[in-house]
Amino acid sequence: MLAVHFDQPGGPEVLCLKEVARPSPADGEVLLEVAASALNRADLIQRQGQYAPPPGASNILGLEASGHVAELGPGCRGPWKIGDPAMALLPGGGQAQYVTVPEGLLMPVPEGLTLTEAAAIPEAWLTAFQLLHLLGNVQAGETVLIHAGLSGVGTAAIQLARVAGAIPLVTAGSQHKLQMAGQLGAAAGFNYREEDFSEAALKFTKGAGVNVILDCIGGSYWEKNVNCLALDGRWVLYGLMGGAEVSGPLFSKLLFKRGSLITSLLRSRDQKYKQVLVKAFREQILPLFSAEGSKRLLPVVDRIFPVTEIQEAHVYMETNKNVGKIVLELPR
The missing domain is CATH 3.90.180.10 (Medium-chain alcohol dehydrogenases, catalytic domain)
Structure with a gap:
């Protein structure tokens, strides 16, 4: 073969x-x-x-x-x-x-x-399903921030969040991608090349922050992620496209939010x-x-x-x- x-x-x-x-x-x-x-x-x-x-x-x-x-x-x-x-x-x-x-x-x-x-x-949708439900424990009415929102996992997560009664928000790098995210059911989208997604997410949630973050970026987003995470929020890390290094007070900021950092890979x-x-x-x-x-x-x-x-x-x-x-x- x-x-x-x-x-x-x-x-x-x-x-x-x-x-x-x-x-x-x-x-x-x-x-x-x-x-x-x-x-x-x-x-x-x-x-x-x-x-x-x-x-x-x-x-x-x-x-x-x-x-x-x-x-x-x-x-x-x-x-x-x-x-x-x-x-x-x-x-x-x-x-x-x-x-x-x-x-x-x-x-x-x-x-x-x-x-x-x-x-x-299979891989994309099962990953998104696992991240949202088995790890993120998403609930109806909660806000979910999905990085790389127009990737395979991202497009699945938008739709699955909607099915769960949650409110999906996405980050993406072009207006075209944000328009597509809206068609799939995203409540809002943020162009990370043009605005601070963390501040935009806080504005959307009227300062409360997002309950769940699905993050395949990692290191370069850590501070913005913690900044827009709600109290008792769950940050689910499943990729390191933005690097593996963190420099700064991650633990103290996360502790202040009573936040959970959950990591997962499906393949292994x-x-x-x-x-x-x-x-x-x-x-x-x-x-x-x-x-x-x-x-x-x-x-x-x-x-x-x-x-x-x-x-x-x-x-x-x-x-x-x-x-x-x-x-x-x-x-x-």
Whole structure:
């Protein structure tokens, strides 16, 4: 089978397609013939040599995929049949023609969605669901500040916050992105290139501050985050795009707010945790992708690349111009 490959860490130019052995499903696993796989920031960091796969995971890039069930491993007890369309959360391996998946990490493709759209759901939406509910404990009426609000996770978090009855606010770097955020349901958006998002968030909340912050930026935003955090607020950190260094009185400012700093990565979680997360998402959220009217959830796909253009896809993601997900289509 063909798979995305690189021999040495580096820029997008190190990526290529390579013929590799097709995996075989182990006990309780399903073999998925991949139709599409979405790109994630983790793929870029792994390509740069800074984010190794978890122990036992495939070293092929790709944390989510959609396609059709091609084979059932021994011990599978779920409802899956050969030929069923499905989408999967993965620790790696999605950017290949086939990938093995524990059956508990498979989800049906919502009615009305294409496989390309479905590929944009698992990693981004499960991450947003985890951040908001399992970690941020978001409640109806609370205000949620979502950094990188037009990323894959950001576009999911806006919609999931609305479903929870919360009030989503976003930061983004262009007026176009802020307009898109409004269309997805954001109550307000702040252009971090043109204004202090912290002061803008405080003004929006009439000085009370935001209850939850979803932060993939990290170091460069710490002071503004604490400044606009409400008393007893939850700051959920899941990325370090703005650096890992903090210089200043973070702890005293956070203590003064009685704030909680919660950190999380999804990829490195164990299989049991992921299965519980997938089950909750499948039961609570998945039906809303096929709902009617304003309650319907929409995976946002920015651009689609054939996997033969993997280098171009990485270059495009590095520009940070995408609104929603970048999806790779695999040859059949």
